[in-house]
Amino acid sequence: MRICLLTPAPDHPLLAETTALLTPHHDVQWLDPGTAKGLPDPAALADVYLLKTRTPRALALARFLEEHGAPVLNSASATELCQDRTAMAEVALRAGLPFVATRTEASLTRLAEAGEELPWPVVVKSRHSRRHDLVARADDTARLRALARQWPDEPVVIQPFTPNDGWDHKLWVVADEIFAGLRRSELATAVPDRTTRSLGTGELPARWLDVVRRVGEVFALDVYGVDLLDAGGEPVIVDVNAFPGIRGQAGAPEALAALALRTAAGSRPPRVLVGP
Template sequence: MRIGLITPEPGHPLLAATAALLAPDHLVEALDPRTARGVPGPPADVYLLKSRTPQALDLARHLEERGAPVVNTAAATSRCQDRTVMAELALRAGLPFAPTRTVGPLCAWVDSGGSPPFPMVVKSRFSRRGDLVARVDDAAGLRELAARWPGEPVVVQDFAPNSGWDHKLWAIGDQVFAALRRSELSPGGPGPARPPARAGVPAGWADLVRATGAAFALDVYGVDIIDAGGGRPLIVDVNAFPGIRGQEGAPGALAALALRRAGAGTSGSVAAP
């Protein structure tokens, strides 16, 4: 079979290891969305969309229109980039997602007197590398943040007290992987991921991850969860096709998923409403 990788970084550890598992029996081709202008000739049997740029999404839509399975679909990937859409979809599905308010450009909102109870979390509405995610404890901190990010469209959330650790849960199909990472809202900022404690992932959280994937029509995805007290999960972010670095078994799971989707001849998941 032919497996296409839509990515500017085919050497990414997860993709490279997956390609190595597939290569003995299958042809793996990388498409750089920065330079690819469609695909001449028949499309591959399946494509793995490991990029979220507008060019990558356009290329994925083009391939889907030609009948090629894409994991994840362009539509599902887009839903994870808009935090307003993300929150609305999650809450509509009954998932324990942090209540989220969309307030528009940060400086204009602050100038208009907008300020929910402190502490709060301010995030870029549109998720991307290097976006804004910050805890704000008082009005002075909010004004300082607005001065640095004046025109940034943002969403705000009440800060939920927690242990300071994010549970990073990743799924490839039905298989769930886990790690802990210091929250980027903690004083020292995020640190390297480490395996969860000996007790492992709290009971029911893996099923919550799978329910999130079903709600967002995702096949390869990450769900960031914090313990909001007493083991109560609170979802704070959903990512399409994250890196899933250093997780034993992840490349094999991705290779198997790619072959299943290629064999089925369909993108698999039904698009979320």
């Protein structure tokens, strides 16, 4: 099989370990959509592509590949959906998922100048998910205005702060396998350590795992991450990520290698995003 990684960083631990598992018997290549010159020859496409980057050029390339019959994990449309936190919330809530209430504002400056009384504390996030985007807690108008000075024209979403135990439950899914970890929330009052601690799925309620599986169905994702908060024993989804960097999870590279081969062989086609 010919497997191609769409990424600027093939040395990412998950990808590197997956490549090491596949290369004895399969041809694994990589392509950086950001530096690629031209489009691939439609007559010489790989058997499957793994989309581990989310730039506009990467999404355009993924769409080209899909249009020419190549399977892409995850699809361009599903990956793009997870970059827009407004659309993400709308899709999740419409599907009945326990997603945190989300309100969209055209700019943080406009919201701060309006002087509107919000249900403090709130969580302020960039509407468009990307590296080094805005994710912060605001307890009052003064903090909101301070954020507006740093991010004056940033389109944002506003979410009520969900009281929780200060830990983010990080769940990652590769096909049908779920991996889990605990990480101190970046919004916690004190964040002494951001190390992720592995968590056995047996330590989580079965209904939490059902919610996570349902996310994959709703968002048409085959490789994804879900951030959950424990709100008095009930899961609250605060984020969904397409093809996250799954680090330090035993069995994850093996699951990804197996998924790539099944997809390349045609026994598991990529999920398809269905419109409203």
